[in-house]
Amino acid sequence: QVQLVQSGSELKKPGASVKVSCKASGYSFTKYGLNWVRQAPGQGLEWLGWINTNTGYPTYAQGFTGRFVFSLDTSVNTAYLQISSLTAEDSGLYFCARDRHQWLIPEFWGQGTLVTVSS
């Protein structure tokens, strides 16, 4: 069965960087796009962008270019989200999610990684 397992919670100081991992199993990793979604505390879902797991080409939503970087290691079926120059506004639950077959929408989700930015 499709599984996405994300790395554990992170506590970072302002200005630091964080790298969240998302390890996929149960399907052919390079056949489906991989999305990143954020949920700030008490807020709604926000699509950060997606990465083409076949080409490695990332697409970032408006407002998430520069400090946000999507990457892959296809040898271990893992996607990464790195965020640099963290501020308190980056705190939240970060999800990876695989596209549904033949649809450009997230269907299978990781459990989420809580990132807390605090001095």
Add this chain to the structure above:
Amino acid sequence: QSVLTQPPSVSGAPGQRVTISCTGSDSNIGAGYDVHWYQQFPGRAPRLLIYGNNNRPSGVPDRFSGSKSGTSGSLAITGLQAEDEADYYCLSLDRSLSGSRVFGGGTRLTVL
């Protein structure tokens, strides 16, 4: 502020029917892009409920249905159950944002 507008909250009694709207514009839903719906319980990952306006993934009860008309989409839940109490989000694409996916602001469903 999302480009897709949902009511912040809706409520209904067990057994009733409720609907949740998702209002967009000519650059997203009105441009022909599909509407999709997710259910999320607090602290949990979202679950795809409806895709392509009115299709249910396997395992989703037929109490959940979707529709689309003009610049809006709608999620209907019939035979409301206590376990339906959750947050619901619509999703579409927006051509003014280079085809980015966009979520609605979310709707909290309360079962009275």
